[in-house]
Amino acid sequence: xxxxxxxxxxVKKALTTFYGLGPQAAARILAKHTIHPxxxxxxxxxxxxxxxTTELSTMTIENxxxxxxxxxxxxxxxxxxxxxxxxxxxxxxxxxxxxxxIENARRFNCxxxxxxxxxx
Amino acid sequence: xxxxxxWRCLIRPSQRxxxxxxxxxxxAPAAAFTTSAAQYARLPATKTPKPKAKFASGExxxxxxxxxxxxxxxxxxxxxxxxxxxxxxTGERKAFRKRIQLTNNNALEVKGLEEMxxxxxxxxxxxxxxxxxxxxxxxxxxxxxxxxxxxxxxxFRAPHVLLRQESVDLARQLTEAVGNKETLRMxxxxxxxxxxSMLGLQAQATGFLNKWIVxxxxxxxxxxxxxxxxxxxxxxxxxxxxxxTLKMFQAIYKSNAxxxxxxxxxxxxxxxxxxxxxxxxxxxxxxxxxEPEFAxxxxxxxxxxxxLPGRPPILLTLDGLSHIMRISDxxxxxxxxxxxxxxxxxxxxxxxxxxxxxxPNGAAxxxxxxxxxxxxxxxxEKALEQAAAAHNGLPxxxxxxxxxxYDERVFDAMNGVKVFDVRGVSKTEARALMEYWAASGILxxxxxxxxxxxxxxxxxxxxxxxxxxxxxxxxxMSM
Numbered sequence: 001x002x003x004x005x006x007x008x009x010x011v012k013k014a015l016t017t018f019y020g021l022g023p024q025a026a027a028r029i030l031a032k033h034t035i036h037p038x039x040x041x042x043x044x045x046x047x048x049x050x051x052x053t054t055e056l057s058t059m060t061i062e063n064x065x066x067x068x069x070x071x072x073x074x075x076x077x078x079x080x081x082x083x084x085x086x087x088x089x090x091x092x093x094x095x096x097x098x099x100x101x102i103e104n105a106r107r108f109n110c111x112x113x114x115x116x117x118x119x120x
Numbered sequence: 121x122x123x124x125x126x127w128r129c130l131i132r133p134s135q136r137x138x139x140x141x142x143x144x145x146x147x148a149p150a151a152a153f154t155t156s157a158a159q160y161a162r163l164p165a166t167k168t169p170k171p172k173a174k175f176a177s178g179e180x181x182x183x184x185x186x187x188x189x190x191x192x193x194x195x196x197x198x199x200x201x202x203x204x205x206x207x208x209x210t211g212e213r214k215a216f217r218k219r220i221q222l223t224n225n226n227a228l229e230v231k232g233l234e235e236m237x238x239x240x241x242x243x244x245x246x247x248x249x250x251x252x253x254x255x256x257x258x259x260x261x262x263x264x265x266x267x268x269x270x271x272x273x274x275x276f277r278a279p280h281v282l283l284r285q286e287s288v289d290l291a292r293q294l295t296e297a298v299g300n301k302e303t304l305r306m307x308x309x310x311x312x313x314x315x316x317s318m319l320g321l322q323a324q325a326t327g328f329l330n331k332w333i334v335x336x337x338x339x340x341x342x343x344x345x346x347x348x349x350x351x352x353x354x355x356x357x358x359x360x361x362x363x364x365t366l367k368m369f370q371a372i373y374k375s376n377a378x379x380x381x382x383x384x385x386x387x388x389x390x391x392x393x394x395x396x397x398x399x400x401x402x403x404x405x406x407x408x409x410x411e412p413e414f415a416x417x418x419x420x421x422x423x424x425x426x427x428l429p430g431r432p433p434i435l436l437t438l439d440g441l442s443h444i445m446r447i448s449d450x451x452x453x454x455x456x457x458x459x460x461x462x463x464x465x466x467x468x469x470x471x472x473x474x475x476x477x478x479x480p481n482g483a484a485x486x487x488x489x490x491x492x493x494x495x496x497x498x499x500x501e502k503a504l505e506q507a508a509a510a511h512n513g514l515p516x517x518x519x520x521x522x523x524x525x526y527d528e529r530v531f532d533a534m535n536g537v538k539v540f541d542v543r544g545v546s547k548t549e550a551r552a553l554m555e556y557w558a559a560s561g562i563l564x565x566x567x568x569x570x571x572x573x574x575x576x577x578x579x580x581x582x583x584x585x586x587x588x589x590x591x592x593x594x595x596x597m598s599m
Binding site: 036 | 348350451453
């Protein structure tokens with residue numbers, strides 16, 4: 001893609017660095033192009049790299065995926081739901097106790113979720 | 121003191137690895153008293169931080185005595201600089217791990233032993249003799265990776281093997297079958313460390329000495345654990361492993377160069393993307409392409425060429441047979457796990473083992489199992505039991521009626537194979553081996569009845585790997 005990776009990097013790891021792709025999705029992409037999971041980027045022929053790039057451009061990753069998540073949160077807030085308010089305040093959404101640790105809630109529950117400009 | 125690495129030319133890997141090789145333990149004196157306490161107390165002043173509480177939890181700190189005085193540690197909190205070193209190049213660490221060392225100048229030379237020839241490996245008189253491997257045989261065996269890094273070749277001055285009863289039997293069966301232009305399909309089984317891979321090596325040596333074409337897959341595990349490249353073959357459910365095939369081509373070329381350069385291509389191979397002329401030698405055919413895409417089609421053509429009448433006999437060996445009898449770790453494009461028999465090289469071997477491939481010039485297909493590194497596969501174990509029973513004329517044990525997951529392809533691959541069970545050696549053979557070790561200067565004890573019986577019993581009645589462990593352990597530790 002627009003990003004260039006070092007040729008000694010594992011293909012699976014390189015795929016996982018995209019927002020929206022985790023180990024499962026990466027494994028499926030590798031299987032589709034018959035790349036073994038321990039392959040390095042230098043070992044993959046350029047034709048396959050191009051095929052991978054085109055495949056990635058068709059999937060919802062990066063900004064598309066972020067937008068979906070943010071749209072969902074915005075919808076909740078615009079409806080005026082309890083969940084939307086919790087997201088806005090940065091408190092736990094799923095019914096946890098607020099007496100103890102709410103570290104993850106403070107980190108993750110915000111309106112602009114998943115952006116690089118966010119705290120994640 | 122025997123040592124693996126040459127003292128004069130310190131081979132790379134990085135210095136760090138050299139630093140971590142343990143120093144000789146056999147040189148440590150077994151003293152009744154120790155002067156270490158006083159010695160440590162006299163160590164020169166270093167800046168290494170020492171714990172302040174010298175008598176924490178009531179233990180005596182032998183490193184510094186209380187009367188040696190306290191030291192002032194300045195800059196204790198500063199971080200020590202990690203020593204800078206250049207990391208080794210790619211593949212260097214692996215090459216170091218898998219290096220095979222066959223000569224060691226620290227061992228004594230054992231004179232008066234014969235060399236292995238095509239005659240004395242089938243001679244019943246040579247049971248219990250140590251034979252040396254000739255130079256070119258060593259090169260050929262090294263090219264097909266017949267030597268394993270876990271075997272103790274690096275302790276001796278020159279590689280020698282013990283011709284045991286099983287070696288001579290196996291060699292006889294191989295030569296007889298091939299002499300009658302039949303196909304011998306055999307599986308070598310036995311307990312752990314009993315000498316199965318070594319027998320496989322001796323079978324390959326028989327093949328080379330009798331001028332057969334020897335094709336070896338040294339570790340079947342590599343083909344199945346999703347560690348090499350794979351690609352689908354058009355219009356079939358098969359897959360090929362191109363990089364491994366190229367590596368095999370190189371090994372076949374290196375080891376069988378003399379034979380292959382005298383054989384010419386006879387068939388037309390129009391479908392190949394590379395031009396293959398009729399008059400080309402088979403040796404040239406093996407090195408015709410470096411492209412992974414063309415590796416498998418060229419290999420199929422090469423295999424077809426070898427199966428023509430008028431070619432030399434073929435010996436196919438594979439180590440780690442149980443690994444190829446399971447579903448591999450590779451996934452198909454539709455994310456299903458691929459059965460290992462759907463891979464080209466594996467299928468070539470299993471069809472040969474199961475009797476589907478017709479060899480017009482005589483062949484031997486040898487699968488060596490491994491007890492120390494093998495997955496538990498009920499179909500394979502049942503197939504082995506049935507084959508062993510059929511071989512010995514006993515009633516065939518039936519399959520378990522309550523187990524539903526028997527794999528038919530495994531049974532097809534093991535259809536009608538002979539089973540060669542390997543046990544421990546006899547006492548005379550063990551004695552011959554120990555005399556060789558003593559003559560090499562490695563075994564530091566008198567080789568008499570008592571000692572031989574002792575080592576023989578400790579090894580579980582002649583299990584060779586255990587005997588090496590028991591007799592040579594302290595030498596190996598210092599390597």
